[in-house]
Amino acid sequence: MSATIHPLPRRGAPSLQPLMALVAEGMNSVNAVILDRMQSRIPLIPTLAGHLIAGGGKRMRPMLTLAGAALVGYGGSRHYQLAAAVEFIHTATLLHDDVVDGSDMRRGKQTANIVYGNPATVLVGDFLFSRSFELMVEDGSIKVLRILSNAAAVITEGEVDQLVAQRQIETSEERYLSIINGKTAALFAAACRVAAVVAERPEAEELALDSYGRNLGIAFQLADDAIDYDSDTAEMGKDAGDDFREGKMTLPVILAYARGNEAERSFWKEAIAGDRNSDADLAHAITLIRKHDAVHATRERARHYAQRAIDAIAAFPGGDAKAAMIEAAEFAVARRF
Amino acid sequence: MSATIHPLPRRGAPSLQPLMALVAEGMNSVNAVILDRMQSRIPLIPTLAGHLIAGGGKRMRPMLTLAGAALVGYGGSRHYQLAAAVEFIHTATLLHDDVVDGSDMRRGKQTANIVYGNPATVLVGDFLFSRSFELMVEDGSIKVLRILSNAAAVITEGEVDQLVAQRQIETSEERYLSIINGKTAALFAAACRVAAVVAERPEAEELALDSYGRNLGIAFQLADDAIDYDSDTAEMGKDAGDDFREGKMTLPVILAYARGNEAERSFWKEAIAGDRNSDADLAHAITLIRKHDAVHATRERARHYAQRAIDAIAAFPGGDAKAAMIEAAEFAVARRF
Numbered sequence: 001m002s003a004t005i006h007p008l009p010r011r012g013a014p015s016l017q018p019l020m021a022l023v024a025e026g027m028n029s030v031n032a033v034i035l036d037r038m039q040s041r042i043p044l045i046p047t048l049a050g051h052l053i054a055g056g057g058k059r060m061r062p063m064l065t066l067a068g069a070a071l072v073g074y075g076g077s078r079h080y081q082l083a084a085a086v087e088f089i090h091t092a093t094l095l096h097d098d099v100v101d102g103s104d105m106r107r108g109k110q111t112a113n114i115v116y117g118n119p120a121t122v123l124v125g126d127f128l129f130s131r132s133f134e135l136m137v138e139d140g141s142i143k144v145l146r147i148l149s150n151a152a153a154v155i156t157e158g159e160v161d162q163l164v165a166q167r168q169i170e171t172s173e174e175r176y177l178s179i180i181n182g183k184t185a186a187l188f189a190a191a192c193r194v195a196a197v198v199a200e201r202p203e204a205e206e207l208a209l210d211s212y213g214r215n216l217g218i219a220f221q222l223a224d225d226a227i228d229y230d231s232d233t234a235e236m237g238k239d240a241g242d243d244f245r246e247g248k249m250t251l252p253v254i255l256a257y258a259r260g261n262e263a264e265r266s267f268w269k270e271a272i273a274g275d276r277n278s279d280a281d282l283a284h285a286i287t288l289i290r291k292h293d294a295v296h297a298t299r300e301r302a303r304h305y306a307q308r309a310i311d312a313i314a315a316f317p318g319g320d321a322k323a324a325m326i327e328a329a330e331f332a333v334a335r336r337f
Numbered sequence: 338m339s340a341t342i343h344p345l346p347r348r349g350a351p352s353l354q355p356l357m358a359l360v361a362e363g364m365n366s367v368n369a370v371i372l373d374r375m376q377s378r379i380p381l382i383p384t385l386a387g388h389l390i391a392g393g394g395k396r397m398r399p400m401l402t403l404a405g406a407a408l409v410g411y412g413g414s415r416h417y418q419l420a421a422a423v424e425f426i427h428t429a430t431l432l433h434d435d436v437v438d439g440s441d442m443r444r445g446k447q448t449a450n451i452v453y454g455n456p457a458t459v460l461v462g463d464f465l466f467s468r469s470f471e472l473m474v475e476d477g478s479i480k481v482l483r484i485l486s487n488a489a490a491v492i493t494e495g496e497v498d499q500l501v502a503q504r505q506i507e508t509s510e511e512r513y514l515s516i517i518n519g520k521t522a523a524l525f526a527a528a529c530r531v532a533a534v535v536a537e538r539p540e541a542e543e544l545a546l547d548s549y550g551r552n553l554g555i556a557f558q559l560a561d562d563a564i565d566y567d568s569d570t571a572e573m574g575k576d577a578g579d580d581f582r583e584g585k586m587t588l589p590v591i592l593a594y595a596r597g598n599e600a601e602r603s604f605w606k607e608a609i610a611g612d613r614n615s616d617a618d619l620a621h622a623i624t625l626i627r628k629h630d631a632v633h634a635t636r637e638r639a640r641h642y643a644q645r646a647i648d649a650i651a652a653f654p655g656g657d658a659k660a661a662m663i664e665a666a667e668f669a670v671a672r673r674f
Binding site: 040041042044045092093096099100101118119120122123124125126127129130131133134136137138140142145146149150152153155156157159160161163164 | 377378379381382429430433436437438455456457459460461462463464466467468470471473474475477479482483486487489490492493494496497498500501
């Protein structure tokens with residue numbers, strides 16, 4: 001979709017490789033901060049935090065901070081610590097999410113709450129959250145602090161909103177977008193925006209990076225939610241059917257319910273209420289979602305937001321950073337895991 | 338114990354009344370900030386937060402910020418918002434504590450985790466924590482942010498440390514002091530210290546207020562831990578015997594175990610391991626604690642820290658603020674609930 005923008009011809013499926021190559025050296029610095037600052041005199045803290053942090057996440061958010069810095073030509077080093085702070089916020093929310101959802105698997109490993117218990121997982125999440133603020137405070141910019149503390153508050157609001165919407169069949173697409181704007185897109189936006197702030201770029205560039213991150217975050221979340229019901233997907237980033245069993249109102253369900261006939265709507269009501277959660281029920285849900293093309297429709301929505309992300313940075317000069325960020329947005333939609 | 342310091346003769350038991358009278362007007366402003374900033378477009382957030390916030394806590398920490406401000410003669414209004422931020426941090430940790438401990442009663446009411454469930458309680462705790470940082474960031478002082486963000490990190494470390502020490506009979510008095518320094522005293526210290534910071538007082542005054550708050554916090558926590566085993570206590574701030582059943586190594590147990598004979602030590606090992614948690618076991622524990630005078634000894638330790646708190650502010654000029662802060666320290670030790 002970006003053939004007219006992308007500076008070099010490309011073969012094959014879009015990938016994260018260009019983004020990863022762009023930020024590889026910087027990510028060594030970020031990872032050094034992460035490893036250093038998750039330490040504590042209490043050994044359980046780095047052990048539990050490391051279980052998730054070393055557990056093979058993509059580290060999308062810190063990569064975006066670094067990519068944003070490259071896009072605006074930032075030559076300093078403040079972004080390493082801020083990227084680590086962003087990753088700590090994200091890690092804290094994952095730890096708490098897994099407690100809240102009672103999840104047992106993440107990234108193909110047992111979750112921290114299963115290995116170390118809910119109490120320790122809640123408290124180490126709190127520790128990482130506090131530590132992320134210490135990192136930001138050390139940076140010393142009130143403007144950066146304002147952006148990231150606001151993002152943190154919006155994330156937690158989004159998480160509560162998602163919890164309230166759980167098992168509520170009448171959740172609308174608008175409400176769902178508001179939830180994922182909170183729980184996912186706000187931190188993507190802040191991660192990108194702070195790059196322009198440390199580089200002291202004009203506000204228009206700040207807002208452009210914010211918009212890139214926000215739309216990219218929505219695209220990633222929509223694609224994630226599509227993948228949970230995509231029967232063609234072999235490998236998954238999370239357990240297949242988790243959203244279904246937890247009664248989460250994600251877009252594939254919202255669309256299948258909206259497009260369904262009376263019998264189908266009855267099924268969805270029972271399923272989202274928690275009265276149908278067998279493997280056969282999941283298979284039936286996937287059949288209904290396929291019948292109404294709801295995975296494809298969700299991906300099309302994701303494509304819309306990915307395109308908005310790409311257009312948000314259209315005014316920046318071309319180069320490796322811009323190309324990598326464009327391809328990352330294409331990857332968000334095209335990926336199957 | 339402060340007859341030579343206290344400016345006015347006083348009859349009867351020490352009370353919090355002078356402190357409450359000193360800050361009553363200011364606390365109206367603090368409470369207005371608290372009520373305003375716990376709001377959210379998600380109604381569950383103020384409902385759940387309000388369950389605890391309106392639940393009759395003493396609001397010691399914000400009162401201390403205001404008392405500290407009065408002591409140093411601060412004439413501005415920044416401390417109202419910071420006191421609210423401190424109370425939000427405290428409220429967030431209480432919500433998470435109750436989830437971690439599986440508590441069902443606090444301040445004579447069912448806990449939020451019982452009424453609203455663990456998931457919502459974890460997430461609303463996160464929200465209040467984020468919101469507290471937004472309040473601090475709005476104040477705009479990096480120095481204040483450094484003090485409070487560091488306190489938040491120390492608290493969370495202390496909470497993890499306490500969890501690790503739970504059911505560990507060999508916990509020493511030193512280790513216990515380190516835990517309560519983290520989980521209680523750090524925020525008391527920070528709450529007092531920020532008053533000197535907003536008033537732009539010399540560092541010696543900052544440190545004096547920090548020391549007052551830290552020692553007062555230790556005294557309060559020691560007295561709390563004594564009360565949980567004080568058989569003479571009719572009314573209690575928390576459920577009697579909670580610490581015992583949760584296998585928490587508090588000072589009364591540490592002292593009774595250290596001073597006990599072989600048979601008594603066997604009992605304590607089994608009890609703290611969780612193998613003796615009947616009402617009869619609790620009664621036996623209280624008998625052993627009384628035999629070794631461990632509640633009294635714990636109160637004597639508390640008295641030591643209360644005296645250190647009083648001496649920490651000795652160099653400030655006398656007046657209502659100083660008198661109220663002295664009496665608050667005496668109250669911390671003398672109270673029976």
